[in-house]
Amino acid sequence: MQDNTPSAIGRRWLDPSRSFGLISGLGLATGLLLAGPALAQDADPAPIVDKGDVAWMMVSTILVLLMTIPGLALFYGGLVRSKNILSVLTQVTAIVCVASLMWVGWGYSMALTDGGALNAYVGGFSQIGLANMTADSLAATFSDGIFIPEYVFVIFQMTFAAITAALIVGGFAERIKFGPLMVFTILWLTFVYAPICHMVWASGGYLFELGALDFAGGTVVHINSGIAALVGAVMLGRRVGHGSEQMAPHSLPFTMIGAALLWVGWFGFNAGSNLEATAGAGLAMINTFVAPAAAGLAWQVAEWVTRGKPSLLGLASGVVAGLVVVTPMAGIAGPMGAIVCGAIGGVICYIAVMYLKNGLGYDDSLDVFGIHCVGGIFGAIATGVVVDANLGGIGLDDYNMAAQVTTQATGVIITLLWSGLGSLVLFTVVSIVFGLRVPEDHEREGLDITAHGERAYNM
Amino acid sequence: MQDNTPSAIGRRWLDPSRSFGLISGLGLATGLLLAGPALAQDADPAPIVDKGDVAWMMVSTILVLLMTIPGLALFYGGLVRSKNILSVLTQVTAIVCVASLMWVGWGYSMALTDGGALNAYVGGFSQIGLANMTADSLAATFSDGIFIPEYVFVIFQMTFAAITAALIVGGFAERIKFGPLMVFTILWLTFVYAPICHMVWASGGYLFELGALDFAGGTVVHINSGIAALVGAVMLGRRVGHGSEQMAPHSLPFTMIGAALLWVGWFGFNAGSNLEATAGAGLAMINTFVAPAAAGLAWQVAEWVTRGKPSLLGLASGVVAGLVVVTPMAGIAGPMGAIVCGAIGGVICYIAVMYLKNGLGYDDSLDVFGIHCVGGIFGAIATGVVVDANLGGIGLDDYNMAAQVTTQATGVIITLLWSGLGSLVLFTVVSIVFGLRVPEDHEREGLDITAHGERAYNM
Amino acid sequence: MQDNTPSAIGRRWLDPSRSFGLISGLGLATGLLLAGPALAQDADPAPIVDKGDVAWMMVSTILVLLMTIPGLALFYGGLVRSKNILSVLTQVTAIVCVASLMWVGWGYSMALTDGGALNAYVGGFSQIGLANMTADSLAATFSDGIFIPEYVFVIFQMTFAAITAALIVGGFAERIKFGPLMVFTILWLTFVYAPICHMVWASGGYLFELGALDFAGGTVVHINSGIAALVGAVMLGRRVGHGSEQMAPHSLPFTMIGAALLWVGWFGFNAGSNLEATAGAGLAMINTFVAPAAAGLAWQVAEWVTRGKPSLLGLASGVVAGLVVVTPMAGIAGPMGAIVCGAIGGVICYIAVMYLKNGLGYDDSLDVFGIHCVGGIFGAIATGVVVDANLGGIGLDDYNMAAQVTTQATGVIITLLWSGLGSLVLFTVVSIVFGLRVPEDHEREGLDITAHGERAYNM
Amino acid sequence: MKLVAAIIKPFKLDEVREALTKLGVTGLTVTEVKGFGRQKGHTEIYRGAEYKVSFLPKLKVEIAVKSEMVDAVVEAIVGKAKTGQIGDGKIFVSPIDHVIRIRTGETDSQAL
Amino acid sequence: MKLVAAIIKPFKLDEVREALTKLGVTGLTVTEVKGFGRQKGHTEIYRGAEYKVSFLPKLKVEIAVKSEMVDAVVEAIVGKAKTGQIGDGKIFVSPIDHVIRIRTGETDSQAL
Amino acid sequence: MKLVAAIIKPFKLDEVREALTKLGVTGLTVTEVKGFGRQKGHTEIYRGAEYKVSFLPKLKVEIAVKSEMVDAVVEAIVGKAKTGQIGDGKIFVSPIDHVIRIRTGETDSQAL
């Protein structure tokens, strides 16, 4: 049985040698046969691969894909006007395709292998094209001696890259050019996502070594994509007719299906990040259930109080906000901590979406900033609090709340800066070379016809 | 290898010490380290937690959530008029949120822990807020010495509470007030669901001790929600325009998606109720495949014969009816028994929906009674028959068909009475305090606009 | 740890004794207790059933159902006109029902048990009604001594039969009679599917013994259904108004949801075909991710170049084409091989759909031939190439590319002939006895009303 | 001949149609329209964006009738479509020169 | 000038449009409508609730034309929209006082 | 009284409505229509099947007004609905004999 006492888990989080260590495939292919006795002398037992873990990680991978397509695609697609839904669906799906090829090509290598001299910031090129990987290559979990096949680890992480890039498109939906978006995606995954993923999750990564906690990707996925979306929204400018014309969601049932599939899939995202099918994953699941529940209801209550009616879109948005908030703390907080964070996070995101956006006047079409970045920041920082064993969290050795919160804030700031500035540069480059925004009459007619030559509905 | 011979499984079902026994977390945290030798002396081996089981139970949990949102939400949402779909989606989703918080708060404790003096009827308060639970707390499966993490058991059972409460809304869709429904949900889960769940599934529960068989929730989920929905439908009265105006389903494709996801998710519901990834779960899966297949086709044939055309809605309704019927017998019947019960159940539910409802004149908007209660009753009683090893079932020790059927009928009657009367009282209380039904002009305009301030489609 | 080196896997594929061998349940029920010592003398260890494998195979089964309903149903349903969507949804769902009953009835027995004298072509009748199966019956995996419960194997294979039969309806959507289609389905599964499944996958099957590689069903599922659909499309003739009237897809968002669920579920299809939760399944998953990604983008680029615009339908069609292509090679090719095959396959299917169909003038309504048969043929043959260890594949003992490609082509041709001729005969029989095509005015009014008495949308 | 076009509340359609059938009207054509008038709409808020919806769903019922039938038809519609609340709708009567039945080529009053 | 409004079966639209184009008609406006008439509808049953659907989907094609064109236009529509079965639809011809082209402000016959 | 029926581009609706409200128009009825005219459509290709879409989405705005208001109303519509590009649409003015307000039974100019 896994040593699952709070302090042990805490230590594990801070012990670089545990995190995503990989046993190189080639070496192992022959090495394994000899490993038993050799390692025994080192008092280091043969690596254990449990099929239960493998099954769970494959399922988790599939769930994260389900989150993205059709989940996120529908969540977003329902919110745009009917003349643009296909453009959103195409963008999200094509990003999944592009990201998966990029990940196998060089993304995984740059994100999660040893980066040599630059290892604090980015990985290396040893696994370009997964060249040196075999069915015997293993990736470490958070438990001593327990491994999963590296192939499985690669694809689980691949789905994270895909959804992060896909999230961004919500910021400037209904007005971006398709081709340039694809170019931006490749550049962004390479120069923004891979380094941040490495810094946070790879052994030797700057934030990892600092002790920043991010169980399932609050910084890597949500703050990262949220700030990129805001930069994009501002750079592309507001939609034609924004503020004057009707832009009501064309199909809230689609948005609800999307939100539900996001929730369903997020269990793979959060509990899968435990890398093993243990009680720790179970805890992550409970938290991933109750935090969004609390956030969804909190958003609705906030609406009810300030606007008179609790809406479905509010409930769905709150649920997603709660999922964002709980992401970095999923396996770290206790259920009560998760509920409280969810409820607060729901209200904070409601305020961001209702007042901050209108106040500042940017047109973040689908509120990627207001939900993913704002919720992600709150969650990342709150993680430093709720990890406290006294608050029901799993606890950390030598835990000091102020210090941990500072560490968490450092992670937030670095992510905001890296992704914010990186996105600014990349959008600028793509804008100069290809242009980012469609012509106004295309925007009027809708991207479905003008960019993709199709109409969504022919009733 | 599990001792899986028919009689052994039979015994297990009747052996109270097997059922959902829990090893308290706190005691275990330290206890486990000592457990090995200590228990060895007791000839009771250390508890085994297999990661394959953990993976399977986490997947099953996710599947039951998928059944509910978006599954049930869409199944119901497609059947209402387009002016009310958002209200149904909101109700189902909000119930999931409320139920999950209630479950972690006090529901699990009241349903599945030891209730002391009242243990025959309800659980206790030892796990309020999951206060005494850790990653080391375990819950027993049906196999000696095999456990799963209690966290996982909590969340699996949580999804059952959520879907049961959500099922009820179909009875009075298109006319109930949102806020009061939420209040009712909390009360109902506390005073109706938790006790019935305890009586049927908890060690020491009245029906459990009686030997009533309910593999995955025929009584707890379907009869329970079905009778509550009927009480609600009658108390709220018929919809404005019922019988005179067009109330055709506004989107049968949504209903079909919902039915398909119910089917897909029901494998988690039924085969997950096996609590282990064994051949027993495989048998439950086969039955959960063939019984609804037979029921769906039987419903269609009944339509074809009596009305001239086999409809999609008939097929989908029949599939759901078959899923209801097979729920209590999923891991107990043989495939042939399941097929026969499915086919008969499909026809019975068809008759209930086509003739009973029209005959009695109640307006059970989405046929929760006709499908879930009627199908549930038939399935619960039939379980007493098809468990017979001679009919391909897994068999029971000292099996006597008449006696077992009587026991099953007792379970049915107690559930009908408890839930029927309990729901009557709770609806009355909520009605007096808050009112249950929206004003007529809100009903005319549709709940989407009047209760939630949104429209579903803006094409 | 599994002996997973390339050559070992290769050998396993060619070693008849490994493939889907079954340990008869009845014998085992008592046998097992004695097995340990008895087998020890035979130096054949007790069969190992790992719960991780069981969990994974149950999940895979559920995923293949998800592919079919709602996946395939929506993928197809979105492509037809709004007056026919319910007919497509009904056909697909009813086929799932019919196929599951047939599979439990006699399909499994005819497909995957020993066929005695006819064993090269078809199975026997020993498992009619699963009569001799118990919870202790086991099915072999590809690893020595590793088994899964036969119940789980039965249901996993059942979902393959269901989706294969359902795929066919795309060929003649919008014009076939419902009842006769059901009769055809039963006949086709019996006389076409079961023998081909047996020949390819059962120990002793003609193509299996020949050494034809088909990891997850390129021949059995895709070529098989694709050619049957073409035969049906030609025999039923073109739709009224084909070529002159608007027949644009009525809801591309549904088609996209369907395509996404096909992708999501296909991981169960392909990685589940590994029968164990190992790195081999992980490799199959990576390939099932990158091949469709490459194919989807390739299809879009082909459109962009030849037609000026990259469409969502193109992307979705390409993804499905890539999934078809990678099916036979999923656990056999390396990721780079899969990407290349996906990209080429995407372009080939694009050409088939854009030019071949129009050139020959048949009305394969939903391009089952152009995507599943053409993509299946390409994939089956390419599998003989990319299995080459030098190209990153898992390698085969005594591998000779020309020989293997010839073997693969033999498998393709036999499947084309058997299914093509068999379908021709069965369509003819059903046509003579019942008629296949609805009257013209029914086709005009739409099958939803005329065949099923319902309308899909009442907004 | 005249064309009577009535804008009515959607849920009144069946009653209106029945009343007209009783008068001997054998055909009519219905169109879904959106009406703007004295009847107030509502406000919808989606994620902080507020939209005033002033167009409300109505049905337009068009009936071609012989001139002498106009009054009876109007009366029947008013009788059934009236709820007494703002937004009940309007009836417009306008001239038609000719009516032709496509199936037979019959014209004018024979085409009705 | 006249407005020719034809209620036709939906699948006849393309043929009608082509015939009109040949006559020199350069514009027309189409509305989806539901028609009630002699053509029988059907009954739908959903879970025991029976609905008689007597409104059938039709298209209304409106063409503003110079008065001298009316006969040719009517003839063309009848020629193409006719199937000979009940429910082929009707044509209504009514007067128009003015036509204005929004883009240019041109009026009447120049605006067509 | 007259019926002014304007076929306009959909996104111009709000501007047109506001302009009319300023003129004192208190009611109007809007229908979604498809227009065929000089404005070119586009071609859609779905899996090798090519469809020329020559019908474009337009809105028909109908306003019943007193005859003396017609010019002002037409002017207001032209002023707001014009983009200067082909496809801006047309206005048809035709006679109405009577208007009846269903709620009150008021007729003609009192019913507007």
Ligand SMILES: Nc1ncnc2c1ncn2[C@@H]1O[C@H](COP(=O)(O)OP(=O)(O)O)[C@@H](O)[C@H]1O
């Ligand atoms: N001048 C008008 N021209 C065309 N349609 C009108 C006009 N005035 C009202 N309508 C239509 O009649 C409907 C009802 O009008 P409204 O002013 O809301 O109530 P009431 O009919 O009770 O006076 C409107 O929604 C609109 O469709």
Ligand SMILES: Nc1ncnc2c1ncn2[C@@H]1O[C@H](COP(=O)(O)OP(=O)(O)O)[C@@H](O)[C@H]1O
């Ligand atoms: N008096 C009428 N006023 C308006 N529309 C009519 C009238 N009579 C028929 N229609 C329209 O014409 C359509 C066809 O009429 P119907 O009586 O079914 O067949 P037919 O045109 O062959 O006589 C109807 O569906 C309806 O839309």
Ligand SMILES: Nc1ncnc2c1ncn2[C@@H]1O[C@H](COP(=O)(O)OP(=O)(O)O)[C@@H](O)[C@H]1O
């Ligand atoms: N003769 C006509 N009768 C009815 N509607 C017409 C006619 N001509 C044009 N229209 C309508 O006006 C719209 C605009 O016409 P079009 O010729 O495209 O541009 P423009 O109005 O700039 O000349 C068309 O889409 C159609 O709806």
